[in-house]
Amino acid sequence: MRIVVIGGSGHIGTFLVPRLVRAGHEVVNISRGTSTAYTDAPEWARVRHVVADRERQDADGTFGATVTALEPDAVVDLVCFTLESATALVESLRGSGAHLVHCGSIWRYGKSRKLPIAEGSDSAEAPLDEYGIQKDRIARMLKQETASGGLVTTTIHPGHIVGPGWHPINPLGNLDPEVWTAIASGRPLRVPGSGTEMMHHVHADDLAQAFELAVEKRDAAAGEDFNVVAPTALSVRGYADIAAAWFGQTAHLESVTWDEFRAGTSEGHADASWGHLDRSQCFTIEKAKARLGYAPAYEPEQAVLESLRWLIDNGELELPNPLKV
Numbered sequence: 001m002r003i004v005v006i007g008g009s010g011h012i013g014t015f016l017v018p019r020l021v022r023a024g025h026e027v028v029n030i031s032r033g034t035s036t037a038y039t040d041a042p043e044w045a046r047v048r049h050v051v052a053d054r055e056r057q058d059a060d061g062t063f064g065a066t067v068t069a070l071e072p073d074a075v076v077d078l079v080c081f082t083l084e085s086a087t088a089l090v091e092s093l094r095g096s097g098a099h100l101v102h103c104g105s106i107w108r109y110g111k112s113r114k115l116p117i118a119e120g121s122d123s124a125e126a127p128l129d130e131y132g133i134q135k136d137r138i139a140r141m142l143k144q145e146t147a148s149g150g151l152v153t154t155t156i157h158p159g160h161i162v163g164p165g166w167h168p169i170n171p172l173g174n175l176d177p178e179v180w181t182a183i184a185s186g187r188p189l190r191v192p193g194s195g196t197e198m199m200h201h202v203h204a205d206d207l208a209q210a211f212e213l214a215v216e217k218r219d220a221a222a223g224e225d226f227n228v229v230a231p232t233a234l235s236v237r238g239y240a241d242i243a244a245a246w247f248g249q250t251a252h253l254e255s256v257t258w259d260e261f262r263a264g265t266s267e268g269h270a271d272a273s274w275g276h277l278d279r280s281q282c283f284t285i286e287k288a289k290a291r292l293g294y295a296p297a298y299e300p301e302q303a304v305l306e307s308l309r310w311l312i313d314n315g316e317l318e319l320p321n322p323l324k325v
Contacts, residue, residue: 002026003215004072006054007079008047009035011161012103015208016076018043023212028070030054038165058085064092074099074215081131086138094151099222101214104139104157106200106227106281107132115198116233116284119157119225124281139225146223154214154221156207159229159283160276162303163204164310167317171239173199173276174269177317180308183240184319186249192261195237195253197277200229203303206296213292226288230300233282242301246308248324 008017008029014037020027021043033051037044050070057063067075067089075098080086086102093100109117110125110132117123127133135157142153162168170179172191182189210228214221234242237253244251262270288294298306305325311317 001073001215002028002071003074003076004028004030004067004070005076005078006030006067007077009037010078011038011163011166011204012078012158012207012211014038014165015163015205016211017047019208019212020215021046023216028072030067038163054079054085058088061088064089068092068096072096072098074101074218076101076103076211076215078103080138082134083137083141087141090142090145090151090153098151099215099218100142100151100153101211101221102138102142102153102155103211104155104225105132105135106157106159106229106283107279108136108139108157109279109281111279112198112281115282117227117281118284119227119287128279129275143223143225152218152222154223155225156210156214157225157227158207159200159202159227161204161207162201162300162307164307166307167311168304168307169199169201169276171234171236171243172273173197173236174272176265176269180243180317180319183243183249183251184247184321186244186247186252188252188254189240190256190261190264191236191240191253192256192258192273193236193277195235195255197236197280198233198282199236199239199276200233200281200283201300201303202229203296203298203306206230206298206303209296210288210292210294213294217292220291224287224291226292226294227283227285228288228294229283229285229296230298230303231285231296232299234300236277239301243304246305246323246325247319247321249321
């Protein structure tokens with residue numbers, strides 16, 4: 001198939017594009033041309049690159065034409081964040097026979113009500129922020145589009161994406177490197193909440209696997225949405241315990257109120273922690289396993305460790321103690 005990947009140079013595309021090439025597909029990557037994949041792979045030499053500024057072309061109504069002119073059998077959209085942008089692409093592709101696979105987010109769900117959270121259930125409350133609201137609206141629009149006989153679509157909802165090349169969401173639900181410093185040195189870690197709050201990561205290559213399966217199993221994926229995460233989720237307490245052991249340490253957690261936590265960190269880190277921990281999410285992947293054959297290779301802690309090792313080895317994270325694993 002000829003597969004057009006929109007935004008293929010980012011987290012997911014770093015693993016997805018080489019997978020698609022290895023599977024024998026013709027791959028076209030649409031990007032702004034300002035970045036490259038996080039890790040190199042020989043398959044990129046066989047990828048056609050098209051430079052396009054989606055935001056600008058969406059504004060002047062030409063982005064859909066840019067995509068359809070490439071005559072794709074499938075389009076994987078990794079960088080769509082508004083209902084208007086998604087609708088414009090659907091309207092351009094409608095009638096082309098292409099299959100649109102959209103990257104959503106588990107933040108289409110709000111606070112957990114029942115665990116694990118399943119697609120199409122009452123397991124979670126409504127989304128909490130504009131990003132999640134838009135992702136939810138897009139997913140609902142795409143599902144209705146296919147149900148009404150229009151464009152064949154599929155939505156993949158990733159968890160907290162982790163892999164070599166970028167910082168993972170840490171045990172406090174943010175990207176503060178000082179959290180890793182405290183864990184590596186055995187210092188007390190100030191934890192807001194109960195410590196039982198859940199976070200659900202996914203390795204970028206496992207996520208890429210799900211996108212590849214959705215493309216190749218069009219009939220099974222048509223009109224569906226899938227939560228794609230690791231086989232298990234991590235609690236704050238469990239995550240900290242596991243991570244401390246990587247450095248030969250024992251986690252020492254100090255329970256604090258949210259006000260106390262906010263007073264001891266930046267506004268951005270505090271807001272990120274609240275966003276992850278207040279949701280306290282854990283998801284089931286049974287639908288993706290049953291319909292697509294999704295088989296994640298990474299437990300969440302394995303994915304985080306791989307990411308952390310890359311950051312340390314590449315001088316992007318300096319810690320007081322070395323990894324012992």
